[in-house]
Amino acid sequence: MNYYSYPLPTYVEYPIIIVQDIILLLFVLHYNGKLKHALPYTAIFASGWYMLTLQKWILDLTMNLSxxxxxxxxxxxxxxxxxxxxxxxxxxxxxxxxxxxxxxxxxxxxxxxxxxxxxxxxxxxxxxxxxxxxxxxxxxxxxxxxx
CATH class of the missing domain: 1.20.1280 (Monooxygenase)
Structure with a gap:
């Protein structure tokens, strides 16, 4: 996913933050007894993450939308x-x-x-x-x- 030849830390920050949020969400769902609800969200997250790596324009669009x-x-x-x-x-x-x-x-x-x-x-x-x-x-x- 190194589209712009930027240093690696430029790309690593957001994935780490996203993974932290996912872990936090899983803990919240676990302690609320609703971990089974995590499966659809996990599928959406995994497919969305995969799509981000497909095309450079998708990455640019997500930055502008964010x-x-x-x-x-x-x-x-x-x-x-x-x-x-x-x-x-x-x-x-x-x-x-x-x-x-x-x-x-x-x-x-x-x-x-x-x-x-x-x-x-x-x-x-x-x-x-x-x-x-x-x-x-x-x-x-x-x-x-x-x-």
Missing amino acids: TLISAASKLVQLRYLWQTKDSGQVSATTWGLAIYTCATRIYTTLVTTNDATVLIRFIVMLALNTWVLATVLYYRKTTKKTD
Whole structure:
């Protein structure tokens, strides 16, 4: 699957994250007594994974779709924050870490591959994560201590 002749770590990150998610899902299904429901999902996952390796355009399409889905998710979260005007249980630290991760990925992409698609993805995610963090901080409720 080395379509672009990038360093191996560029390709290894996402499969490891996906496998971690699958293992977590299997544990959840096991402890909920629903492990038998995992078979259809396993078949879909295996066939999808196989299709990713068939054509370069499929890999490019999935990257673009993942950017679209991630952006849509953040916009939905922003809309909810604006509607409720309450950041409630949203962690500013988590969003700060997401911003740091995107900034780091932009740097490492520039240094290793300079891939425009990946750069656009992380620049968009950095902007949206920063927007969510600013919204969370704006709607954060301050509590006054009484002595």
